[in-house]
Amino acid sequence: MMQEREVGQIVTHTVDMMNALSVRQFSLPPNTYIGAGAIARTGEAIEKCGVHRVLVLTDEMLEKMGLPEGMYRALNYSNIEYSVFCMPIGEPKSADVEAAARQAAESGCGAIVAFGGGSALDAAKAVALLLANPGTTVSALEDSTHILPRTMPLVAVPTTAGTGSEATTVTVITDSVRHVKRILVHDSLMPDLAIIDACLMLGVPPHVTAATGMDALSHAIEAHVASGATSMTQALAYRAISLIGEALPIVVGKGSDVAAREAMALASYMAGIAFSNAGLGLCHAMSHQIGAAYNIPHGVANAIMLPSVMHYNQLVCKKTYPEIGLALTGRMMDAAETIRCVQQLIVEIDLPANLLEAGARKEDFARFAEDALNDPCLTANPRTASKEQIVGVYLHAYHRAGREVRA
Ligand SMILES: [Fe+2]
Incomplete structure (x- = not known):
């Protein structure tokens, strides 16, 4: 039978651990x-x-x-x-x-x-x-x-x-x-x-540069608003977004620009630390499904999903999206304009502007939503999402303005 002293130790330890629930761990390469x-x-x-x-x-x-x-x-x-x-x-x-x-x-x-x-x-x-x-x-x-x-x-x-x-x-x-x-x-x-x-990285072709760069941007944006974000991770994410806003169009347009390549390399590294510690969100949870099903490169899948996920999360990100817009463009703007700027960047660097352009099938969305609900990235999303809501985000990404924006 458990001694009274042991029971006391278990209770004390449980209380200690509950008090420590808000402690955050932060890791990066040594x-x-x-x-x-x-x-x-x-x-x-x-x-x-x-x-x-x-x-x-x-x-x-x-x-x-x-x-x-x-x-x-x-x-x-x-x-x-x-x-x-x-x-x-x-x-x-x-x-x-x-x-x-x-x-x-x-x-x-x-x-x-x-x-x-x-x-x-x-x-x-x-x-x-x-x-x-x-x-x-x-x-x-x-x-x-x-x-x-x-x-x-x-x-x-x-x-x-x-x-x-x-x-x-x-x-x-x-x-x-x-x-x-x-x-x-x-x-x-x-x-x-x-x-x-x-x-x-100087010889990476433009379409790979664009896709990988959008992966880094989606890491930084998701980390910035993630439920696990701290001042430390937001500082890294914010600076990563500003580096990407300036350097991504340049490295896609002129891959031999060493300074812009260095800026992107640093941004990718900083965004990596940010999301590894803060978490990601619905964009990655959803892009994993279309990437695996249609063999879409990871960065392209994120670029397709990001504006629609931002649109969905806007309800709880009215304060943080303007910060992202400022980092990305250097201009003050509201949440809606921030999303438009992200969409504009995707079109400028010639990635698919929506799921329709990427060849998706609407009948797959319910299955993708089911799998996205089980994706570990979803847990850090700032807004909760049901299966029906996730299907709605896939449909938004499918119907989102595409070629006419490019034209
Ligand atoms: Fe990623």
């Missing part, structure tokens, strides 16, 4: 190298970890283009051996992630270096977690309540400015069998080191 030429520091960074062999996880296209060559030179200079796994083009699939984890285990590597866009970074984070939980799969990890933390160093080198994956505790992997997005959130998914070198 180390970041940022600036043109930073990639040359990769070797010395790995050396500091006491590791002599790494798995480099990149994608087929970047490897073919030779973009990782500067990093390979840096690794060779520091006598770091490396084994390369190239992910197929596209968003990371669980079967490829599990194959990469097998190669990592067989290669005897002591660290994972992710080099690429958000897909390569997300894949590498899942690989690192699989290595710490041998015998498991990506879908089993998502369902597990007891995930062992990552055991080897993780270095993230982004080559696009968008996901901010180099600064988050999140990874999104598409289930190869069920074609749904598996979202893993774990403290140990935060990379130990982010190496952000905008020179690696």
